[in-house]
Amino acid sequence: MSKPEFVYTTYIKTTPDKLWHALTDREFTHRYWMNCTLTSDWKAGSRMTMERDGEVKNECVILESDPPRKLSYSWVSIFDEDMKKEKPSRVTYVIEQRGDMVKLVVTHEGFADGSKTLPSVAIGWPMVLSSLKSILETGQPLILDPSKDA
Amino acid sequence: MDISRFKPSLVYTIYIAATPERVWQALTSADDSRQYFSGFAVEVTSEAGGTFVLRAPDGSVHIGGKVITYAPPRKLAVTFNVSWPGLVEALGETLVTYEIEQAGDAVRLTMTESHEREIDEDILSGGRAGWPAILSSLKSVLETGKPLVVKMELPVKMLAALKWLGVKVPGM
Numbered sequence: 001m002s003k004p005e006f007v008y009t010t011y012i013k014t015t016p017d018k019l020w021h022a023l024t025d026r027e028f029t030h031r032y033w034m035n036c037t038l039t040s041d042w043k044a045g046s047r048m049t050m051e052r053d054g055e056v057k058n059e060c061v062i063l064e065s066d067p068p069r070k071l072s073y074s075w076v077s078i079f080d081e082d083m084k085k086e087k088p089s090r091v092t093y094v095i096e097q098r099g100d101m102v103k104l105v106v107t108h109e110g111f112a113d114g115s116k117t118l119p120s121v122a123i124g125w126p127m128v129l130s131s132l133k134s135i136l137e138t139g140q141p142l143i144l145d146p147s148k149d150a
Numbered sequence: 151m152d153i154s155r156f157k158p159s160l161v162y163t164i165y166i167a168a169t170p171e172r173v174w175q176a177l178t179s180a181d182d183s184r185q186y187f188s189g190f191a192v193e194v195t196s197e198a199g200g201t202f203v204l205r206a207p208d209g210s211v212h213i214g215g216k217v218i219t220y221a222p223p224r225k226l227a228v229t230f231n232v233s234w235p236g237l238v239e240a241l242g243e244t245l246v247t248y249e250i251e252q253a254g255d256a257v258r259l260t261m262t263e264s265h266e267r268e269i270d271e272d273i274l275s276g277g278r279a280g281w282p283a284i285l286s287s288l289k290s291v292l293e294t295g296k297p298l299v300v301k302m303e304l305p306v307k308m309l310a311a312l313k314w315l316g317v318k319v320p321g322m
Binding site: 008009010011012013098099101103126127130131133134137138140142143144145 | 163164165166167253254255256258279282283286287289290293294296298299300301
């Protein structure tokens, strides 16, 4: 039996500092994160919101912030009544320099069995992280069908 | 070949700014694969029932298999067996399926590794580490023209598990 979690690894030709900036800068996140904007001061204990069209979709709290190596936050999807009632899950980014590139591992875990949030984020993460890789390597985000993402 | 008994054990999805035709070409051409697949050349017959080979830079067959589905530019399914003596006997066959779909202005590429038997997590760890590096590099080749040369650590858990199963792992 595998644990209810989502793990995604990607390699990006960039530096840990640029990747950290891409993950935490409000204006930059808006460019590639499927029309979402992430806002926080990124200090442990602080609130972080992910909003789209002025509406908060996901409520987060920073759990660990160790620039540019590790970032972790809790996550509650509040755009859906069922997801809103689930216990907060946890996202962790681990950033590792590998020669002239960076290895990024994103783990989203802490879901209850039967979570509705997990299948939703499992669709969304490859879109967001593929777009992140594109914008860092080419300067351009991906233009995906935004109607279906989480 | 009846592939209904194969169970997926590893799925990796990546979105690429390219056309389905260009992604198909990258998956099926030796010139492209040498760039993103650590110098290995894909040789695939363009019909179901044909052969699939991943040839090492030294000319040897590293992975061999049969073409199950050849449907450009949407779906390629091949059996994908590392050619180490005793491997297929120990693990059964491996199936790799690539699915290519249009997604907005980009392409969604989904790679699924399936097995006909239950496979130990230690053995799957090789693919879990390898596929993200290969497919990240494929995306970079198509979007920037340059591959990523990812230096991988040896998949020690996988190699130890294979050796324990009696597979003749080169150099061990």
